[in-house]
Amino acid sequence: MTVVKPTHFVVVPLAMWGHLRPLLHLSLNLLAVHPNLHLTLLAAPSVLPKVESELKSTSFAHIYTPSPTTSGTSTPSLGASASASAGASTDAHHTSSKEQQQENKAIADRLQVITCISPEFDLPEQWDPATMAKEGVDYAKTIPAFLKDLLGKEHKIQGINNKFEDIAPDFLIFDVFNFFIPDVMRAVSCESGNRVIPLIGFVPSNATASYHTFAEEEKGGSFAKMLRLVKEDVAKGRDTTEAYGEHSFAAYGQVKKLPGLADKFDWPNMATIPFPPGTFMAVIPSVQLTDDENMTGLICPTTAEIEMEAVEALEKDLGKRVYMVGPQFPESSWIGEHPIPKASNAEDEKVYRFLDDMDEKYGPNSVIYVSFGSIFFPVLRPEIIRYILQSLKQAGFPFLFAHASGMAQIPDELIKELEEYDDCCIVNFAPQWDVVNHDATGFFLTHCGSNSTAEAILAELPLVTMPFAADQGEFAALLTEVYKVGIDLKQVKTFSKPEYNKLYDGTVVLGTEDAIKEELHETWNKLRGPEGEVLRTNMKKLKSTVKQSWVNGRSKKDMLALGRCFE
Missing domain, CATH: 3.40.50 (Rossmann fold)
Known part of the structure; x- marks a missing residue:
């Protein structure tokens, strides 16, 4: 031996x-x-x-x-x-x-x-x-x-x-x-x-977003541009914190050409979250690591086979090995095993009971799960949440809403209004892996964070996307425009500079109550019709590609190589 x-x-x-x-x-x-x-x-x-x-x-x-x-x-x-x-x-x-x-x-x-x-x-x-x-x-x-x-x-x-x-x-x-x-x-x-x-x-992101974040400025790199503008302002005597507040995720109406995706204007942050400048001061300097001789590689927990053009561009720009190790789950998740859920608190019990009831009442794939993760929430435009939940109720769509974000502001009157609707469940936190794998759950309205998108793919759950910031826009574009496993909401997008409200595909974001409600109504109808089934079929195909990579593709090879990187 x-x-x-x-x-x-x-x-x-x-x-x-x-x-x-x-x-x-x-x-x-x-x-x-x-x-x-x-x-x-x-x-x-x-x-x-x-x-x-x-x-x-x-x-x-x-x-x-x-x-x-x-x-x-x-x-x-x-x-x-x-x-x-x-x-x-x-x-x-x-x-x-x-x-x-x-x-x-x-x-x-x-x-x-x-x-x-x-x-x-x-x-x-x-x-x-x-x-x-x-x-x-x-x-x-x-x-x-x-x-x-x-x-x-x-x-x-x-x-x-x-x-x-x-x-x-x-x-x-x-x-x-x-x-x-x-x-x-x-x-x-x-x-x-x-x-x-x-x-x-x-970096808990995909290769496309990592390229957008860490590439050189002339190739569309966002952090390099932000850091340059901040340094220039500080050199002129401006306060550092003020400079970061001005330039972090700012939009300038310029076209960004990211590998493998359709062109976009700036990929601006949705101006709905009051991020303090200190947050950006703590992360933007990470772009300097791309030139660090002792950082020998970068790990992305996503699948190379679904964005190979971006992987090649990222490796070329960084000049370093990129380990595309695939979504990270226990082996049991890959082979489809899902233990019987065990509630750890009263909210878990509430969620499980609701999903079981909806499955019995309406059958499989009947519930829309709404969650924006533990951080992101439209704090500066809470009315968007009202429009979403009210439209689901009006459409007769059962829904589960988890508002785990510490910044979440759910009006008490809205919760009271929805209490009379038997086909909804509102909790602070939901056991997401159990939710997305429940037979009753049919669609996922998500901000497209890396964890949420990975769980949706493994659960073969079609998406409705509402990205806020960071890498969420790139995830949403990859999933809705390239692989067509979801529908991206456009009228809810909010720009820090209203003059940049025209999307590169020609869509004008009005952002009014009427425009948002009309788009939501059309979206729920699409999910209930043939388009919803097409999204589900496409997600099954995407999951198959991701799983194949984990079994014997690039993900498996990079997992093996990463454990021997010091040799």
Whole structure:
């Protein structure tokens, strides 16, 4: 029997669940594909409860299953911090050989989650934007010490039991919006006298949006242009925060030609969300990583085969390897297994009961699921939500609305108005994977975040798209215009500069109540007719392409290559 040398990688995520979740799933899938790999995840405390919940979910029961020759296993160590030592798991079985012990380990035995925060940071009872911002600053200041210990000669972390201290880290994956990581790693490596291990950036997006974000300005790169304009203004004496507020996701009426997509005017942000300039100050400098010699590659958790032109353009512009690893889900999700849902709270029970009732009353594919994720919401135009929900009621369409965003503003009178409508369910949070896979769910009105689009594809669920910002416009265009698996709402689009309200296909966005309601009425009729079935058929075909890539296509090849990137 050939024994493979144990290897170790470190993950530095962003404390945003939409970013961390696919990175966590990627990490677990890498452990499954590469039995010699071990993982250390350095997490901020605000996301630790969600990480723990995800690891304990039925979808990941397999990570605790030992190999056939093993009689027992252990659970991953969670919640260790700089100020207190956590009880890291110990191997449940011992052999006379480290190599044989390595062969017998379950995935959970090769995983540890360490909370990175300073002893001075007071953990709040409830997290809000202000405490999250403070946590981000503390996390950035604390990370260097953890990385220094992990990369040191003894790999001992002060006050914490590092269960992999006999395995030096071989490579590191970091969220690209933690753009300070390469500088930290260079400083740490210089101090320890070691070379900088391979650094792989992670962006929870597709290749098209990544190209739009990170390409050179003359090729349509948005971050490069924003950063140049900010620097020019600051050089003239303008306040930095004010400059970021002016130029972040601004529209100038210029045509953007993105690989594989129809031309668009600027891809402007929907001016419905009051993003503070500090948000952009924290992410836009990440464009400078494209020239960083120590960032050796970029990971996109999407499928190359559905946007190959963009993948080739991105690799050419970056001059780096792009790992198109595909959507990240447990193996059971790919083969169609879906455990019987178990409610963890009263809202879950409400959702499951409603979907079961609608399935019995109207049959399969009868419900529209409406959700814009945990962040995005039309805060500055809440009437859009009223128009959507009222139009669904008027059309007699059963719907489930989850308004999980911390910025959500749902008028009490609207909720009361809808209480009399038996065929609707309104909750703060819905167990989305269970919802999209329920027989009663027929369509998904979504902002087109990367997690939501991936779940919709695997569930073969057609879309109605309402993108807000970031990469959502590119996802929506790819899905509705290229693969025709959804309908994009146009009259709800809101521009920071009204003079740019004409879309490149000639559509004029009026944005009035009448225009929005008319479009919604037409959309619901299309979903109920032959066009809705065409969308469903097209989504099945798209899912087949994505799955084939995961089984033996580019996604599988890049998963294999990523686990050996340090060789």
